Amino acid sequence: xNTFHIMRKELRTYFNSTIAYAFFLIFLFIVGYLFTFTxxxxxxxxxxxxxxxxxxxxLNPAQSILTxxxxxxxxxxIFLVPVLTMRIFAEEKKLGTIELLFTYPVTEMQLVIGKFxxxxxxxxxxxxxxxxxxxxxxxxxxxxxxxxxxxxxxSGYLGIFLxxxxxxxxxxxxxSLTSDQVTSALATVGGLLLFWIIGSAQSQFTNPVLVxxxxxxxxxxxxxxxTKGIINTHHLVxxxxxxxxxxxxxxxxxxxxxxKG
Amino acid sequence: xxSANKLCKRFGPVRAVNNVxxxxxxxxxxxxxxxxxxxxxxxxxxxxxxxxxxxxxATVAGYDIFNDSLKVRRHVGYLPENVPLYDGMPVxxxxxxxxxxxxxxxxxxxxxxxxxxxxxxxxPVFDERIGNLSKGFRQRVGIAQAIIxxxxxxxxxxxxxxxxxKQIIEIRSLIKSFGGKSTVILSTHILHEIEKVCNxxxxxxxxxxxxxxxxxxLSEKLQxxxxxxxxxxxxxxxxxxxxxEINGVEKVRDMGKLDKGIYKYxxxxxxxxxxxxxISTGLSNNEFIILEMxxxxxxxxxxxxxxxxxxxxKISEEELQDKKVEKEDSKGKKEKKSSKDKETDKSDEKGxxx
Numbered sequence: 001x002n003t004f005h006i007m008r009k010e011l012r013t014y015f016n017s018t019i020a021y022a023f024f025l026i027f028l029f030i031v032g033y034l035f036t037f038t039x040x041x042x043x044x045x046x047x048x049x050x051x052x053x054x055x056x057x058x059l060n061p062a063q064s065i066l067t068x069x070x071x072x073x074x075x076x077x078i079f080l081v082p083v084l085t086m087r088i089f090a091e092e093k094k095l096g097t098i099e100l101l102f103t104y105p106v107t108e109m110q111l112v113i114g115k116f117x118x119x120x121x122x123x124x125x126x127x128x129x130x131x132x133x134x135x136x137x138x139x140x141x142x143x144x145x146x147x148x149x150x151x152x153x154x155s156g157y158l159g160i161f162l163x164x165x166x167x168x169x170x171x172x173x174x175x176s177l178t179s180d181q182v183t184s185a186l187a188t189v190g191g192l193l194l195f196w197i198i199g200s201a202q203s204q205f206t207n208p209v210l211v212x213x214x215x216x217x218x219x220x221x222x223x224x225x226x227t228k229g230i231i232n233t234h235h236l237v238x239x240x241x242x243x244x245x246x247x248x249x250x251x252x253x254x255x256x257x258x259x260k261g
Numbered sequence: 262x263x264s265a266n267k268l269c270k271r272f273g274p275v276r277a278v279n280n281v282x283x284x285x286x287x288x289x290x291x292x293x294x295x296x297x298x299x300x301x302x303x304x305x306x307x308x309x310x311x312x313x314x315x316x317x318x319a320t321v322a323g324y325d326i327f328n329d330s331l332k333v334r335r336h337v338g339y340l341p342e343n344v345p346l347y348d349g350m351p352v353x354x355x356x357x358x359x360x361x362x363x364x365x366x367x368x369x370x371x372x373x374x375x376x377x378x379x380x381x382x383x384x385p386v387f388d389e390r391i392g393n394l395s396k397g398f399r400q401r402v403g404i405a406q407a408i409i410x411x412x413x414x415x416x417x418x419x420x421x422x423x424x425x426x427k428q429i430i431e432i433r434s435l436i437k438s439f440g441g442k443s444t445v446i447l448s449t450h451i452l453h454e455i456e457k458v459c460n461x462x463x464x465x466x467x468x469x470x471x472x473x474x475x476x477x478x479l480s481e482k483l484q485x486x487x488x489x490x491x492x493x494x495x496x497x498x499x500x501x502x503x504x505x506e507i508n509g510v511e512k513v514r515d516m517g518k519l520d521k522g523i524y525k526y527x528x529x530x531x532x533x534x535x536x537x538x539x540i541s542t543g544l545s546n547n548e549f550i551i552l553e554m555x556x557x558x559x560x561x562x563x564x565x566x567x568x569x570x571x572x573x574x575k576i577s578e579e580e581l582q583d584k585k586v587e588k589e590d591s592k593g594k595k596e597k598k599s600s601k602d603k604e605t606d607k608s609d610e611k612g613x614x615x
Binding site for chain 2: 001002005006008009012013016017095096097098099100102103104105106107257258260
């Protein structure tokens with residue numbers, strides 16, 4: 001019950017300030033731009049393909065538009081999610097209201113889960129809005145009785161949702177470490193970028209164990225299959241573990257205050 | 262209602278609270294008195310379960326702060342220092358949020374919010390954002406969130422700091438109105454606030470309790486001399502001589518003429534409670550009429566100066582000296598004695614507000 005009250009309060013804070021609206025606006029605008037861009041690219045590509053039957057066979061609107069779109073969305077979220085997460089605990093610490101919360105009958109776990117769920121709800125609403133592009137896509141490409149690629153849409157959204165929740169769990173943890181929102185946002189972006197690009201360094205390692213570790217750590221490696229319409233339980237488990245790990249870590253950070261000194 | 266048993270809290274090598282034990286009865290208002298960094302806030306934070314003690318234990322409202330921490334938090338209203346609040350929230354929404362966290366639901370919550378708004382005088386601003394409120398209203402919102410569930414224990418950390426004199430008086434009377442129903446602990450730097458509001462004072466320095474008693478008892482304990490103020494009708498020289506002859510009276514000072522044949526005196530005497538009687542019979546036997554007679558009690562300031570060791574004294578010596586001069590003629594708790602029935606009856610507030 002307390003988790004719900006915390007969530008309600010957080011949601012209200014998001015919607016009472018401009019933060020939620022700015023967040024939606026920026027995301028939808030950039031995704032819209034990227035969507036248009038990939039559609040134009042596809043149309044150029046299909047012009048070429050008309051003259052080449054080999055290429056014609058490879059032409060697949062879902063894979064050439066939706067897959068890159070989901071991947072770009074994922075990259076975009078590296079910069080957007082920290083805006084959402086930076087305040088989660090940093091603001092409470094700055095205002096001192098964390099002292100109020102800790103002296104109310106709320107456990108650290110309830111606090112963390114409540115806040116996490118509120119941000120999840122914001123993301124959920126945002127992805128709901130972004131579905132407008134999927135509808136547009138279907139209108140453009142499904143007119144000739146072609147099948148709607150529900151598979152790739154579903155797995156793509158599942159992937160992007162899991163990815164953004166992972167970003168959020170990480171961002172929330174960073175936010176619990178500092179009382180400065182700017183530091184929190186910067187450190188989150190930095191950390192997430194590192195998780196994103198770490199995979200590209202794998203060719204530099206000769207040690208197979210290290211290569212394995214680096215490849216497994218990279219969020220992008222686990223995310224890519226989702227955008228192609230593949231739901232691999234291996235990746236599913238990875239994301240869930242990633243989220244739970246950082247949620248757990250956040251709870252620990254809050255609890256350590258009790259034993260410090 | 263509150264009992265602390267050998268509480269200790271260390272921050273690294275620093276002992277913020279050291280071996281603090283005390284008991285507070287139901288309905289009492291207790292004032293924590295101490296200089297900065299004396300351990301007041303740390304003690305309060307332990308009692309409100311913000312963090313557990315390094316060692317020792319305490320029960321608040323019948324629950325152990327360590328094992329039943331959530332229950333303690335449900336039964337304690339806490340106003341932290343500097344009143345941290347959500348600046349973006351409207352007052353009524355914030356109070357509703359607090360009540361919901363404290364487990365009040367549905368219709369009852371609405372009522373509690375309404376009554377808290379009413380009791381703290383927040384009606385004019387109930388739908389404003391907290392960030393837009395003046396300091397006085399902010400403080401009231403802080404108190405409102407503490408009292409919203411009518412908790413049996415209230416812990417207020419410097420509730421009147423930064424307010425103007427009018428607001429201070431209002432907040433003080435608000436706090437006084439909780440006495441009896443709730444057990445209140447408050448901390449303050451303002452010494453005479455303690456005299457006005459609290460039943461007992463707890464003087465804490467460097468994490469240790471130095472004294473914990475009522476003002477009257479402390480005054481009794483710490484005074485080595487009595488000073489008695491007298492207003493007597495009668496020829497001044499004769500009165501003076503009579504007074505000087507009484508065994509135990511060490512000094513008689515003429516404090517000036519009040520009216521025709523009426524003079525004020527100030528006596529410094531040995532610490533003997535029976536002396537008041539002796540003086541009054543002595544004067545009556547000589548047919549002088551005693552119009553007023555009271556023994557001065559130490560003010561919280563005097564007590565604080567006496568109890569807290571030198572290193573603190575040095576810092577605040579000058580400031581206190583100034584205040585003391587002011588106090589001499591206006592403030593201070595006094596004990597009155599009427600000449601007729603020769604019984605002491607205390608006037609707590611009248612003496613102070615005169």
